[in-house]
Amino acid sequence: MFNMLLAEMINVVDQAGLPRSLTDWTQLYQAINKIVGPGRLINRQAFTSSANYIPASGATLARVRGCGAGGPGGYAYPNPTSGSVSAGGGGGAGAECDIWISLSGITSVPVTIGSPAAAIASDAQNTGGDSMFGNYVTLKAGQGGAAGISSSSSSSSVTSGAKGGDYIGGTASLLLTSSILKKGASGPVGLAVNGTAVPGFGASATFGSPGAPGGDGAVNFGAGGGGGQSLSPGGSLGGIGGGAVFYVEEYA
Known part of the structure; x- marks a missing residue:
């Protein structure tokens, strides 16, 4: 029985290509690490507010x-006459990343989570804050949808959708x-056609x-908010976009 156990362990050391040693009692551990190699998932972290990644x-x-x-x-403007409608464009999505970084020598990384912009009754919407790892x-926030103007039952209008957020890559040597x-x-886009309002969906995100x-x-x-829709004398705000997030998977 003991010969069998010893032979099994020696075989692992031999298969890893390590020279046998009578004094090194960590050879089985070394052999397993060498055969399996790096890449074992050991932890996950998520950031929905600004903090330091440790x-x-x-x-x-880290991925x-x-x-x-x-x-x-986008905002949907009020309608001054009966039968008129307005439809705002959909909000753009935030930029996205899927990056791999070496953690050699890294003890802490500041993480900034930018807030989404609130919807306002205006021609142009504000843009949320940048998110940085x-x-x-x-990763920049998506832009807000354009405002929808009032159109009568015998006219039409097209409201522009919003651009998605852009990204800025860091030092090239830090990105694998x-x-x-x-x-x-x-x-x-949002549409107002012959008394029918079709606001824009928000942009999709991963x-x-x-x-x-x-x-x-x-x-x-990350996704955009839906455009506002007004079928009455009152205006209608668009929906707020999704927040920013970073997910970190750590590997040994």
């Missing part, structure tokens, strides 16, 4: 996925070759669902 003990590599905040939907990447950066999706037409807010992260 690598987990033993982590040597950082995230998105900037989504933009708000140290100096590795900056398998990293991905991409701009956020643009929000769809980590969230867009706001529905009519001023609904986005769900979870």
Whole structure:
């Protein structure tokens, strides 16, 4: 029985290509690490508010996925006459990243989570704050949808959707070759045609669902808010975009 156990352990050491040693009692551990190699997932962290990222003990590599905040939907202006309608454009999505970084020598990384902009009764919406993972990447928020003007039952108007957020890559040497950066999706247009209002959906995002037409807010992260819709004398705000987030997977 003892010969069998010893032979099993020696076989692992031999398969790893390590020279046998009578004095080194860590050879089985070394052999397993060499055969399995790096890449074992050991921890996950999520950031929905600004903080410092502290690598987990033993982590040597991190996959950082995230998105900037989504933009708000466009405002739908009041209608001065009966039968008139207005429809705002959809908000754009925040920029996204999927990057791999080496944690060698890294003890802390500042993480900034930009807030989504509130929807306002205006021609132009505000843009949310930038989201940053140290100096590795900056993810900009999606822009707000354009305002919908009032159109009568015998006319039409098209309201522009909003552009998605852009990204800024950090120092090239800090991003591994398998990293991905991409701009956020643009929000769809809003339409007001012959007394029918069709506001724009918010732009879709990887980590969230867009706001529905009519001023609904986005769900979870990164997506745009739905454009406002007005069928009455009162105006209608667009929906707020989703917040920003960074997910960090740590590997040994």
